[in-house]
Amino acid sequence: MATESQLPSLNEILAAKAASVQRPEEAKQAINEAFAEIEAAGLVPGIEIGESAPDFVLPNAVGEKVRLSERLAEGPVVLIFYRGSWCPYCNLELAAYQRALPDFQAAGARLIAVSPQVPDDALSMQQKHNLAYDVLSDVDQEALSAFRIRFELPPEVKPHLLDETVASLARQQPDGRWSLPVPATFVIDSGGVVRARYVSMNYRTRMEPSEALRAVRDIGGNTA
Numbered sequence: 091m092a093t094e095s096q097l098p099s100l101n102e103i104l105a106a107k108a109a110s111v112q113r114p115e116e117a118k119q120a121i122n123e124a125f126a127e128i129e130a131a132g133l134v135p136g137i138e139i140g141e142s143a144p145d146f147v148l149p150n151a152v153g154e155k156v157r158l159s160e161r162l163a164e165g166p167v168v169l170i171f172y173r174g175s176w177c178p179y180c181n182l183e184l185a186a187y188q189r190a191l192p193d194f195q196a197a198g199a200r201l202i203a204v205s206p207q208v209p210d211d212a213l214s215m216q217q218k219h220n221l222a223y224d225v226l227s228d229v230d231q232e233a234l235s236a237f238r239i240r241f242e243l244p245p246e247v248k249p250h251l252l253d254e255t256v257a258s259l260a261r262q263q264p265d266g267r268w269s270l271p272v273p274a275t276f277v278i279d280s281g282g283v284v285r286a287r288y289v290s291m292n293y294r295t296r297m298e299p300s301e302a303l304r305a306v307r308d309i310g311g312n313t314a
Contacts, residue, residue: 136289
């Protein structure tokens with residue numbers, strides 16, 4: 091079993107990925123500025139530490155219904171909201187949590203990942219990365235709204251999106267009102283209370299698995 095310090099640094103991996111991306115500076119600046127404005131305005135604050143996590147029922151990758159409160163009845167939950175399989179940073183994040191899954195299981199915790207993608211796309215994500223934890227679809231984005239992390243892409247950002255991103259968002263939301271979750275992670279105790287969180291419009295950074303694991307162990311999920 092790994093300790094927190096022995097787990098690979100997810101944010102180092104994400105930083106390397108960001109450095110390798112070749113995009114026009116104009117596009118980077120437009121996206122960064124628009125997202126910074128959304129965060130500064132407090133439009134997507136996320137639920138806070140000490141708040142009760144809203145319950146939800148969402149389909150997993152094969153269409154089975156999963157209720158958050160039922161998972162919490164079995165122990166703490168690390169709840170990860172990601173943008174979609176088209177997001178390389180999300181792919182790296184979910185893969186990092188998969189590598190740390192044995193440690194979370196040993197600490198008595200479950201992992202749940204949620205995106206606005208349809209179950210078919212969630213299944214592709216799960217199979218592609220061999221994810222052995224719940225990958226849920228919030229197509230109506232009700233859970234995203236309840237956790238206060240849903241935002242609509244600003245018009246000035248849309249011309250700078252990659253073709254793959256545009257195609258994925260059009261598939262998810264054919265009405266053209268493209269909304270997404272802020273990448274966010276919440277560590278929730280078995281009583282449904284948020285004990286740790288990471289919410290940031292900087293989609294190139296995420297909560298480290300080691301930090302989430304430390305929060306789980308602080309809750310007391312590890313009875314060893």
